Amino acid sequence: MGGWAIAVHGGAGVDPNLPAERQEEAKRVLSRCLNLGIAALRGGCAAVDVVEQVVRELETDPVFNSGRGSALTRRGTVEMEASIMDGRGRRCGAVSGLSTVKNPVSLARLVMDKSPHSYLAFDGAEEFAREQGVEVMDNSYFITEENVGMLKLAKEANSILFDYRIPVPGVETCSASAGSMVDNPLQMNGLPISIYAPETVGCVVLDGNGWCAAATSTGGLMNKMMGRIGDSPLIGSGTYACDLCAVSCTGEGEAIIRSTLARDVAAVMEYKGLGLQEAVDYVIKNRLDEGQAGLIAVSRNGQVAHGFNTTGMFRACATEDGFMDVGIWE
Amino acid sequence: MESRTMPTRLPESRTTTLLRGRSRPRRCGERERLEMGWAIALHGGAGDIPYSLPPERRAPREAALRHCLAVGVAALKASRSPLDVVELVVRELENCPHFNAGRGSVLTTSGTVEMEACIMDGNTKKCGAVSGLSTVVNAISLARLVMEKTPHIYLAFDGAEAFAREQGVATVDANHFITPENVERLKQAKEANRVQIDYTQPVKEEKPQEEASSGKGDSQIGTVGCVAVDGSGNLAAATSTGGLVNKMVGRIGDTPIIGAGTFANSFCAVSATGKGESIMRATVARDVAALMEYKGLSLKEAAAYVVNNVPKGNVGLVAVSANGEVIMPFNTTGMFRACATEDGCSEIGIWPSETDCVLPDPKRNLPTGYLNLQSGGPHFFEVH
Numbered sequence: 001m002g003g004w005a006i007a008v009h010g011g012a013g014v015d016p017n018l019p020a021e022r023q024e025e026a027k028r029v030l031s032r033c034l035n036l037g038i039a040a041l042r043g044g045c046a047a048v049d050v051v052e053q054v055v056r057e058l059e060t061d062p063v064f065n066s067g068r069g070s071a072l073t074r075r076g077t078v079e080m081e082a083s084i085m086d087g088r089g090r091r092c093g094a095v096s097g098l099s100t101v102k103n104p105v106s107l108a109r110l111v112m113d114k115s116p117h118s119y120l121a122f123d124g125a126e127e128f129a130r131e132q133g134v135e136v137m138d139n140s141y142f143i144t145e146e147n148v149g150m151l152k153l154a155k156e157a158n159s160i161l162f163d164y165r166i167p168v169p170g171v172e173t174c175s176a177s178a179g180s181m182v183d184n185p186l187q188m189n190g191l192p193i194s195i196y197a198p199e200t201v202g203c204v205v206l207d208g209n210g211w212c213a214a215a216t217s218t219g220g221l222m223n224k225m226m227g228r229i230g231d232s233p234l235i236g237s238g239t240y241a242c243d244l245c246a247v248s249c250t251g252e253g254e255a256i257i258r259s260t261l262a263r264d265v266a267a268v269m270e271y272k273g274l275g276l277q278e279a280v281d282y283v284i285k286n287r288l289d290e291g292q293a294g295l296i297a298v299s300r301n302g303q304v305a306h307g308f309n310t311t312g313m314f315r316a317c318a319t320e321d322g323f324m325d326v327g328i329w330e
Numbered sequence: 331m332e333s334r335t336m337p338t339r340l341p342e343s344r345t346t347t348l349l350r351g352r353s354r355p356r357r358c359g360e361r362e363r364l365e366m367g368w369a370i371a372l373h374g375g376a377g378d379i380p381y382s383l384p385p386e387r388r389a390p391r392e393a394a395l396r397h398c399l400a401v402g403v404a405a406l407k408a409s410r411s412p413l414d415v416v417e418l419v420v421r422e423l424e425n426c427p428h429f430n431a432g433r434g435s436v437l438t439t440s441g442t443v444e445m446e447a448c449i450m451d452g453n454t455k456k457c458g459a460v461s462g463l464s465t466v467v468n469a470i471s472l473a474r475l476v477m478e479k480t481p482h483i484y485l486a487f488d489g490a491e492a493f494a495r496e497q498g499v500a501t502v503d504a505n506h507f508i509t510p511e512n513v514e515r516l517k518q519a520k521e522a523n524r525v526q527i528d529y530t531q532p533v534k535e536e537k538p539q540e541e542a543s544s545g546k547g548d549s550q551i552g553t554v555g556c557v558a559v560d561g562s563g564n565l566a567a568a569t570s571t572g573g574l575v576n577k578m579v580g581r582i583g584d585t586p587i588i589g590a591g592t593f594a595n596s597f598c599a600v601s602a603t604g605k606g607e608s609i610m611r612a613t614v615a616r617d618v619a620a621l622m623e624y625k626g627l628s629l630k631e632a633a634a635y636v637v638n639n640v641p642k643g644n645v646g647l648v649a650v651s652a653n654g655e656v657i658m659p660f661n662t663t664g665m666f667r668a669c670a671t672e673d674g675c676s677e678i679g680i681w682p683s684e685t686d687c688v689l690p691d692p693k694r695n696l697p698t699g700y701l702n703l704q705s706g707g708p709h710f711f712e713v714h
Contacts, residue, residue: 090611096582097487117574117581118607122462122487124580227489228482229461236589236613254483258455260589260616267617271624289455 255291
């Protein structure tokens with residue numbers, strides 16, 4: 001039986017040409033948030049409190065694009081979503097379609113603790129936020145100039161590829177520009193990797209008492225349709241925790257949803273008897289089909305693990321015995 | 331009108347499990363076995379359905395189950411794909427005002443309707459879901475359009491309504507979905523909640539505090555769903571609901587969530603119903619499939635394991651497997667349900683089958699009002 005363990009992520013699918021200073025900046029933020037969690041764990045905090053606190057910090061920092069700096073919908077608005085799950089009793093809370101709430105993960109926590117439900121969305125969720133008196137910001141707080149530019153690029157990229165999920169029949173009918181897009185294998189969610197920015201943050205924790213918890217928060221997908229819900233708020237897809245382990249996923253939301261990726265890590269441990277890292281490797285290899293995603297996980301034995309089939313994932317982890325790792329690439 | 335040639339032979343055991351062929355582990359190529367045929371199961375919600383349910387409330391629901399089963403059986407006999415079949419059957423169930431989906435949906439605390447639905451194809455694992463619909467006549471068909479016509483899986487609230495307009499699906503004034511019964515139900519739920527807020531007497535001992543305070547009554551009853559498998563082992567599942575009486579505005583339940591209320595893959599198709607929050611945290615539909623996939627259990631074993639691990643009174647489900655098992659377990663008092671298989675087994679029931687098993691009788695007339703309601707088939711709604 002190990003002591004506490006923690007892992008954080010700032011999204012999967014990283015441009016290999018990301019400037020070195022941006023990489024360093026990302027690692028600094030990951031380390032800072034990791035250390036915040038470590039301090040809380042040393043202070044005896046419960047796993048569910050730690051994941052909330054760490055994800056709040058990741059949401060507030062504009063380096064990772066959840067909360068402030070969230071991805072924009074086709075109409076240029078922000079629709080944020082988040083979920084949290086406490087392995088103890090498998091209690092959970094989730095929110096979608098937030099446009100003014102500064103820290104979606106904390107509203108998800110309030111849905112879990114203060115409402116009879118597990119999941120609130122859009123106007124009802126905003127109304128609940130007002131009722132609970134959580135901090136709200138003007139919508140413009142979340143919209144950064146950089147993301148307005150990214151939306152423009154995303155729209156241009158989509159206009160070339162039209163619908164990236166439907167293979168174009170007859171390659172010879174493809175225009176030259178479409179051909180050049182296809183030549184570039186580095187894409188996430190149909191966007192060239194240079195335009196795509198990971199939009200999701202997450203944290204998984206095993207506390208000193210042996211309880212697991214997970215939380216995930218996101219602005220969603222750049223250029224998404226209004227009302228689109230991704231994997232992050234869905235229990236079993238983007239987020240899952242039970243008494244065995246806790247998991248937070250990131251990447252192509254639709255692939256994560258149809259593979260119920262987070263629950264499947266726990267399910268192959270529970271039903272197939274795999275260890276944590278084996279389980280993580282198994283789901284990344286077998287469950288995603290052509291989808292691209294990554295995830296972080298902790299087990300009740302004090303192990304931490306991560307896995308991804310994307311070009312890199314912003315992540316960091318630590319355990320009570322002194323192990324610590326901050327990384328982006330394989 | 332759909333075929334009324336209902337199979338009438340009951341399985342010897344009179345249980346809700348219909349094992350067809352031999353229930354041995356599926357081997358490569360087994361799908362091509364000639365003995366395999368189609369199978370279908372559907373539900374109209376699980377919950378605390380009182381044994382004293384008066385005939386006037388019971389008969390129309392049984393008639394609706396019988397009718398919807400006939401629609402599904404006819405479609406399977408006509409070699410429609412399971413995906414088409416589950417959509418068609420759930421449309422029929424949505425159109426029936428006696429169930430909590432489409433017309434007949436229960437009301438939010440503000441007296442509005444917010445419908446949600448989900449559909450999934452087992453072979454491709456393609457899926458679509460919608461939440462927060464207030465004007466779309468058939469939520470399940472919009473879920474299918476999200477699956478087929480967008481790069482996304484799940485659209486909700488205003489965005490989903492806008493997509494419905496874009497796709498030109500049938501919409502009606504939101505009032506169309508509100509039935510007098512549900513206005514009354516909301517009133518009662520609100521009164522019950524008010525009573526509980528000033529409550530001076532102890533809460534009933536059997537009920538945990540958390541559940542008692544959420545004021546459910548029969549409010550979770552009536553979600554609809556359908557699962558189907560064809561003779562080649564292709565599977566699909568669909569679920570649709572109006573949610574929970576007196577729910578908060580914006581509340582999302584288990585129904586639209588892949589892996590919770592709805593799931594299908596190459597092993598089985600599952601549609602669950604009951605207390606949404608319990609189903610969500612137990613990832614009920616995915617877990618039935620995961621137990622088959624990862625632990626090698628049969629559908630019957632997997633479904634029993636999952637249902638037993640959800641608190642009593644919280645869940646029911648219907649499921650079919652690729653090799654032809656059909657199962658309809660629940661740990662609630664009852665579940666409105668029906669199933670049929672190609673080899674002629676058929677069952678319609680509400681309470682545990684040992685005490686209640688209704689024979690579908692093709693000679694028995696449906697209540698007049700219901701026949702009139704259904705006479706236009708699945709597309710009968712006039713849009714004004």
